[in-house]
Amino acid sequence: MKYLKLSILVVLFLVGFSVADASVLYTQSVSSVVGRSFASSTPDNPWIAQSLGNGFSQVINGFNFKLKATQDLSDTQLTATIDRYNEDSYTTGGTNLVTQHFDVSDMNSQDVRTIEWSFGSVTLDPAKYYIFTLVTKGGTVYIDDYVTVLGSSVVSSWPDGACRNPPNSSPTTDACGSVEDIYFQIIGYSSTDTHIESFTPDNVTVNEAVPLDLTVTAFDVDMEVDYYFNSSEDFGVYDQVCVQAYPVEVSNMTFIPYCDTIVASGGSTYSFTYPSLPYGINDVIVYFYNSTTGIKSLVQSFTFVNGYTFTLMTPHPDALTGTGIFGQFYGTTTGYATSSSGQLIEDCSVLSSNVFERVGCAIVNGFKAVLSFLFVPNPVQVQGLVNNLRIGILTKFPIGYATRTYDIFASSTATTTLPLMSVNFATSSPLGAINYTIDMNEIMDDASVVLNDDWTSGNGIIAVANDYSIWEIFMGLIDFTIWMFLFYMIFTNVVGFYQLERGHRQGIS
Amino acid sequence: MITSAIISLVFLAISLVLSPLPTVTELPWGLDDAMLTAVGYFRTFADFFPPFYTLLQAFIAYLFLKITFIVLSFFLGSRIPKV
Numbered sequence: 001m002k003y004l005k006l007s008i009l010v011v012l013f014l015v016g017f018s019v020a021d022a023s024v025l026y027t028q029s030v031s032s033v034v035g036r037s038f039a040s041s042t043p044d045n046p047w048i049a050q051s052l053g054n055g056f057s058q059v060i061n062g063f064n065f066k067l068k069a070t071q072d073l074s075d076t077q078l079t080a081t082i083d084r085y086n087e088d089s090y091t092t093g094g095t096n097l098v099t100q101h102f103d104v105s106d107m108n109s110q111d112v113r114t115i116e117w118s119f120g121s122v123t124l125d126p127a128k129y130y131i132f133t134l135v136t137k138g139g140t141v142y143i144d145d146y147v148t149v150l151g152s153s154v155v156s157s158w159p160d161g162a163c164r165n166p167p168n169s170s171p172t173t174d175a176c177g178s179v180e181d182i183y184f185q186i187i188g189y190s191s192t193d194t195h196i197e198s199f200t201p202d203n204v205t206v207n208e209a210v211p212l213d214l215t216v217t218a219f220d221v222d223m224e225v226d227y228y229f230n231s232s233e234d235f236g237v238y239d240q241v242c243v244q245a246y247p248v249e250v251s252n253m254t255f256i257p258y259c260d261t262i263v264a265s266g267g268s269t270y271s272f273t274y275p276s277l278p279y280g281i282n283d284v285i286v287y288f289y290n291s292t293t294g295i296k297s298l299v300q301s302f303t304f305v306n307g308y309t310f311t312l313m314t315p316h317p318d319a320l321t322g323t324g325i326f327g328q329f330y331g332t333t334t335g336y337a338t339s340s341s342g343q344l345i346e347d348c349s350v351l352s353s354n355v356f357e358r359v360g361c362a363i364v365n366g367f368k369a370v371l372s373f374l375f376v377p378n379p380v381q382v383q384g385l386v387n388n389l390r391i392g393i394l395t396k397f398p399i400g401y402a403t404r405t406y407d408i409f410a411s412s413t414a415t416t417t418l419p420l421m422s423v424n425f426a427t428s429s430p431l432g433a434i435n436y437t438i439d440m441n442e443i444m445d446d447a448s449v450v451l452n453d454d455w456t457s458g459n460g461i462i463a464v465a466n467d468y469s470i471w472e473i474f475m476g477l478i479d480f481t482i483w484m485f486l487f488y489m490i491f492t493n494v495v496g497f498y499q500l501e502r503g504h505r506q507g508i509s
Numbered sequence: 510m511i512t513s514a515i516i517s518l519v520f521l522a523i524s525l526v527l528s529p530l531p532t533v534t535e536l537p538w539g540l541d542d543a544m545l546t547a548v549g550y551f552r553t554f555a556d557f558f559p560p561f562y563t564l565l566q567a568f569i570a571y572l573f574l575k576i577t578f579i580v581l582s583f584f585l586g587s588r589i590p591k592v
Contacts, residue, residue, distance in 0.1 A: 375512050385516055392524030394576075399583065400533025402576045408536075408544045409569050414552035444557040451558075471559050478560045486567040490574055 078102040078134060080117060085129045097122050097130075238262065240289040259289055417441050523584070 079101050086093035098119045124130065242259040394403040418440035425434045451470045535541035548565075555562035 382513070385513060385520060388517070388520050388524065392520060393527055394580070395532045395534075396527040396530040397533055399576075399580060400531075401536060402579055404533050404536055404541070405544070406569070406572050406576055408541070409548055409565070409572060412545050412548040412552065414556060415546070415549035416553070418550055418553055440554075444554065475559055475563075479563050482560070482563045482567050486571060489571060493574065493578070 078104050078115075080115070081133045082122075083131050083133065084125070085131065088129050090129060090131055093128075238290050240291050242289045257289070259291070418444060 079099065081099045082097045084093070084095045084097055085091065100117055100119070102115055102117075240259040240261055242257040390403070393399065421438040421440065423436040423438070425432055425436075427433050536544065551561065551565060555565060
């Protein structure tokens with residue numbers, strides 16, 4: 001038996017090492033939002049195109065993008081196409097692969113809609129160059145969110161990735177308006193190189209422009225900051241926009257900020273590389289900065305204006321194996337932002353052909369990473385285990401009844417009204433045949449109004465800066481009492497005091 | 510890796526043992542609808558009186574503890590404190 005346990009442990013250890021040795025970017029969640037207006041120089045035929053570059057192989061079966069209308073689109077039709085060309089100039093060999101018309105005429109101003117464009121399997125040729133084109137007729141469409149390539153693809157090198165004039169278009173200049181790039185995503189690699197296994201856009205709404213906190217993990221991280229302001233925006237005392245990294249796992253360590261002068265009218269783009277970020281998670285903060293006084297805008301609340309965009313690219317495709325993802329966050333008048341997080345396990349295998357820096361493969365860091373990988377469950381794995389536990393065990397008879405009861409208490413929603421209670425007096429009573437109906441909603445509504453009224457100091461004896469309702473005054477104490485009682489109940493249950501005390505009361509020793 | 514693998518094996522084994530048992534999707538005898546309605550009423554009531562919402566949360570937490578004990582008792586027998 002002892003040898004059996006030892007054998008199992010050795011096998012698991014070896015399996016773990018072999019897996020850890022492989023290069024896997026095993027978790028990745030990125031929010032991807034682009035907020036740039038899509039206004040054409042030809043209002044009757046506005047269009048925009050995204051060069052996807054070459055290197056795509058295998059099959060794609062869908063393309064997602066999100067739109068935001070900046071005005072009522074009562075007469076707007078949208079046509080999306082993916083075309084194939086022979087070279088990166090997109091001039092010869094043009095072949096249309098898929099075309100789809102989308103009716104967006106029912107979109108009103110500020111409406112946001114995700115277009116999930118699914119089509120039959122399209123086999124791509126890695127030697128060809130592909131381009132995604134949107135054409136609208138009537139109205140102005142605002143490219144608001146990410147563009148996603150669904151399916152398995154391999155990119156040999158990062159394509160230009162820029163918005164461009166559609167092939168053979170007229171006019172030939174600046175048809176993209178303020179759009180510089182429609183970012184897209186490539187998932188589902190089967191390669192053993194460093195790659196992205198999953199990619200989950202997750203938008204986050206914030207009320208302030210800064211700081212926008214982004215978690216990345218990589219070694220060399222290339223970033224790009226794009227920002228766009230209306231000329232009427234007031235920047236206050238700030239004249240620069242900065243990006244700065246803070247390694248989470250190394251305390252008291254910061255990297256120098258990269259700053260650039262704010263361009264008030266229109267926008268600007270600047271790119272830079274954070275070299276050799278420590279292995280682990282790094283927080284990246286974007287903020288405004290006054291280069292004269294040194295004041296940062298970390299606590300400054302900004303009112304975003306339409307077209308304000310930050311883009312952070314990590315990891316940059318060139319820093320890896322020609323593949324890339326984009327985490328982007330941006331702000332609009334309502335202050336939207338997204339964040340992204342990722343965790344990179346660098347390819348430390350001997351056979352690796354990756355060309356990026358291998359600083360994370362040093363013996364100490366590498367061994368530490370491998371041990372962590374072996375013994376510390378990944379949050380995604382833990383979540384999967386919990387789901388399996390729930391599906392495979394907790395929902396089964398008879399435990400399922402307890403689980404279902406818990407679910408009802410935990411997930412049921414409040415009703416819109418409280419029940420009416422009726423009292424019918426018997427015909428033999430003095431109040432015979434009288435029916436009283438008690439409306440709890442009215443009673444509760446009145447109580448709620450009274451209890452939620454702000455209480456003021458009145459005679460000035462109580463000096464308070466603000467007025468508070470009865471709940472705001474007492475809820476802290478009530479919550480504390482309830483949670484302390486719960487803690488007592490749990491504690492006594494766990495250590496057995498409750499049963500011991502109950503046993504004594506019942507004469508059981 | 511190893512930790513999750515061990516836990517996965519344990520869960521897999523337990524799931525296989527329990528797989529013939531039926532999956533509970535709702536409480537019997539109309540209790541499911543009744544409880545959903547009742548808890549919905551309670552949550553509405555708690556909207557007016559926030560302390561009751563805290564009470565509900567505390568009860569849910571306590572219920573989770575009890576279920577945890579039930580599950581542990583189911584698999585470990587008397588090796589855990591009695592509840």
